[in-house]
Amino acid sequence: MPGMGSMIRLRLGRLEVDWGKNNFFTNHSPLFRATDLQEADYHYADDVVERKPAYVRKLRHVTPRLELLGFSLEGCRRAYEEGVRRIPDYYPEMTISFDTFRNALRVVDLERVNTEEYDADFDLGEFARTVLRDPAFQDAMPEDLTDDDGTFFENLDAYVVLRLLGENPANLDRDLVWSIDDVVEGGYVEGGIFEPLADSSRFLIVTEGSSDSTILKAALPLVAPDVDDFLDFIDMRENYPFTGTGNLVNFCKGLAAIRVQNKIVVVLDNDTAGQAALQKLGRLRMPPNIRLVRLPDLEAFRAFPTLGPSGRLSEDVNGRAVAIECFLDLAFGPKEERAVRWTSFNHDVGAYQGELLAKEEYTKQFFAHVGSDGYDLSKLRLLWSHILQACAAEAVPS
Structure with a gap:
């Protein structure tokens, strides 16, 4: 009693x-x-x-x-x-x-x-x-x-x-x-008093591709262990449905149309395609529970080797070629010099799209070495801080 x-x-x-x-x-x-x-x-x-x-x-x-x-x-x-x-x-x-x-x-x-x-x-x-x-x-x-x-x-x-x-x-x-x-x-609580986080307190992270979410998910408990239980990711065990910025734009349009109630953070690359997608989505009336986040600028990419029609140059590739792979420890990768290669021209933005060479190898090395003493997580820590700030801006007391 x-x-x-x-x-x-x-x-x-x-x-x-x-x-x-x-x-x-x-x-x-x-x-x-x-x-x-x-x-x-x-x-x-x-x-x-x-x-x-x-x-x-x-x-x-x-x-x-x-x-x-x-x-x-x-x-x-x-x-x-x-x-x-x-x-x-x-x-x-x-x-x-x-x-x-x-x-x-x-x-x-x-x-x-x-x-x-x-x-x-x-x-x-x-x-x-x-x-x-x-x-x-x-x-x-x-x-x-x-x-x-x-x-x-x-x-x-x-x-x-x-x-x-x-x-x-x-x-x-x-x-x-x-x-x-x-x-x-005293008998005032039936069962355990501890309750898991309510769905209303959680955030769904959506990215342009399955590898992006996989990298973010693996890094989260290492760089932000205090809040990793607040974040959910699209299940990668089945076909990932939102690959590419075009499909991601259509996905966001659909979410806005059906007035989904979940708190969603859409993470876009800081490249030309990501800028174009951000412009398109910015013209929509997105509900307040859907927040768009572009990857942050990186100081290391303000003067980065590039390959293109003008040969090898050193350029600021922020806003034109910064994807998730750029936040990995690039010391773990191919022996040849790191560089971005310019590819197609995006008429919506008026700039060339760039891509980090051998990005698949950097991703492979990330999963092989992440968590080891020698792997530098500083850029991933900066990235997650950027995303969590967007989550905090979206959150309201329940």
Whole structure:
């Protein structure tokens, strides 16, 4: 039988950012991986501390997940300002801006903040107001807080608070602890409390060819292991249906027409064909859940050997010949000099299309050596950072 009441808490260090009781709580599984379950301290009255199972993850490994859940800095601003707009007219005007609140959390010293000593039966707003009046906050929060301000912060999404606390490098190696054991042992949870990511939080990555997706999928857990469970790829075991920019354009047109609900990121090469496809798709009314991403420019390709009608030159091939293979470690490949060969002329863009010579060999060497100490993943890390920024821009809090 359940007890009289069990608390469940989410805390960063000793600062509680969310809590619930019995059946009434927010499930914070999206912030963690199933493997994050470990023993952690539970603090009770009279200085009692017990070690019990909890989900524990460093804030630096939670922040990328918050970004994909819709809590980028811009997403936090939107959530804060939307909360301000929802304040009833009969309440006093909220005078604390998002930037003021952000600056306060960015500089606060969590070593001086301890909310676990406060009574769980605080009135609405009293808990947040007490926290924000802690000496650690006062210097950065010049406005006098009212009861109504406390109520607002009490109801502010905990993920906004966490993301802003992550702006302080001193907080990134602090443990975020989700203390779930009391509600589990109290009988308030049927089955396991940990839930897999909802489909609404995931992103489908679509590329111009099957090898592109295969490379991205293999690199993801190596360069962005904190969020690899947020990304899905087209199944490569069957015939890949979207090969080439022409078919990819038609695919996007079809998605727009049927108003697909999934969050989709379409990755286009940074070459002439990719530019032409981007122009065509840009003229369509694409729904907000479909985002188009062109591969980023590479500094190494601003002066790269090229072969064409004018012979061998050194040219900037960004926007004309940069495909996924260009982000591989080109030290692993043919012994001959690396170069781009110009092929056909694209009249839509008014430029020649180029292709990295022996790109199949670079791909083969990638799969043979990726993960080894000598293989350079820096360009793939840059590429995935670029794609994840696009995902974060598309994400909205659920």
